[in-house]
Amino acid sequence: MVKHFQRELEKIKKSILSLGAIVEDRVRLAIKSIENRDAAVAEHIVNMDYEIDEMEVDIEEECLKVLALHQPVAVDLRFLVSVIKINNDLERIADETVNIAYRIKTISKNKDCRFIFDYALMAEKASTMLRMSLDAMVRLDTDMAYKVCCMDDEVDVFVRNAYEQLKLSIIERPEDAGILINMFLISRHIERIGDHATNIAEEVIYVTDGEIVRHGKF
Numbered sequence: 001m002v003k004h005f006q007r008e009l010e011k012i013k014k015s016i017l018s019l020g021a022i023v024e025d026r027v028r029l030a031i032k033s034i035e036n037r038d039a040a041v042a043e044h045i046v047n048m049d050y051e052i053d054e055m056e057v058d059i060e061e062e063c064l065k066v067l068a069l070h071q072p073v074a075v076d077l078r079f080l081v082s083v084i085k086i087n088n089d090l091e092r093i094a095d096e097t098v099n100i101a102y103r104i105k106t107i108s109k110n111k112d113c114r115f116i117f118d119y120a121l122m123a124e125k126a127s128t129m130l131r132m133s134l135d136a137m138v139r140l141d142t143d144m145a146y147k148v149c150c151m152d153d154e155v156d157v158f159v160r161n162a163y164e165q166l167k168l169s170i171i172e173r174p175e176d177a178g179i180l181i182n183m184f185l186i187s188r189h190i191e192r193i194g195d196h197a198t199n200i201a202e203e204v205i206y207v208t209d210g211e212i213v214r215h216g217k218f
Contacts (some may be wrong), residue, residue, distance in 0.1 A: 005070045009079065011135040012062050016083050016090075019055045020134045023090045023097075026052070027130060027193060030097040031123045034168060034186060039108040040099060042101035042150045049098050060084055086137065089196040089203075093130065096189045096196070103189070106165040113179050116169045122158035125151065126190045129197035136204045148201035149213070155194035162187035 026045060033041040063080050066072070072080060107113070129148050136144040166184040170177050205213050 005066070005072070008062070008066050008070070009076065010023060010060065012066065012080070012083055015055070015059050015062065016055075016087060017134075017138065019052065019059065019087065019090050020054060020137070021125040022055070023094050024127075024130055024134065026094050026097040027127050030100040031119075031127060033101060033104045034119050034123065037104060037108045037111075039105050042108070045097050045101040046105075049094060049188070053203040056087055059087045063087075075207065075210075078207050082207045086200050086203050089199045092194045094191050096192045099189045100186055102185050107179055107181050109175075110179055113176055116165050116183055117162045117187060119190065122155060122187060122190050123161075125155050126194040126197065129155070129194050130200075133197045133200040133204070136201055140204065140208045142205050142208050145201035145204040149198055152194055152198045154184055155191050159187050159191045 005151050026048075029041055029045055032038065033045065063084050067077075067080055081116055129151050130152075133148045135141065136148065162184055166180060173180065199214075202213050205211060
């Protein structure tokens with residue numbers, strides 16, 4: 001029974017890591033679609049979202065089954081509870097890439113309207129946070145997880161800057177207000193990716209230390 005339980009845990013761990021790798025690739029594609037205003041890449045992100053939705057449901061069902069059958073305690077219980085939460089955060093990150101894709105599809109229709117904000121550094125920061133949070137999950141590395149949590153404020157600064165730029169641009173180009181708002185919302189979607197990466201890092205800390213560090217408690 002113990003060996004079977006450990007095999008089930010290992011299976012769940014492999015599944016969540018596979019989901020993480022796919023979501024990380026979707027973020028990379030979303031960033032590529034921003035850089036190139038690539039509607040084809042954006043369309044691909046939208047069309048393939050069902051894969052992540054299905055994986056998320058499968059992982060949650062596996063976790064619930066193990067919880068019901070084995071009634072784990074201590075670190076194993078924390079691991080399963082955290083996987084359920086991380087699973088949801090990964091699915092939400094994928095949703096944000098779909099949101100970015102829809103914005104790009106809209107923006108790409110107007111070839112003459114330039115971006116009002118350079119998303120490169122912000123996108124790099126958010127994708128780095130995601131990669132570090134997943135690495136922390138693999139290694140159960142709390143030091144790395146804490147670093148991710150501390151990076152969240154840096155992404156928020158980019159959003160504030162983008163908002164200020166939006167206000168100025170709408171004054172200068174009121175006729176382009178709709179598309180300018182779509183451009184600003186891209187920054188909000190990237191910010192949410194960073195937020196979800198932070199959530200993952202917080203769950204890593206919970207698994208390893210048994211400490212809840214949400215809401216700035218670190």
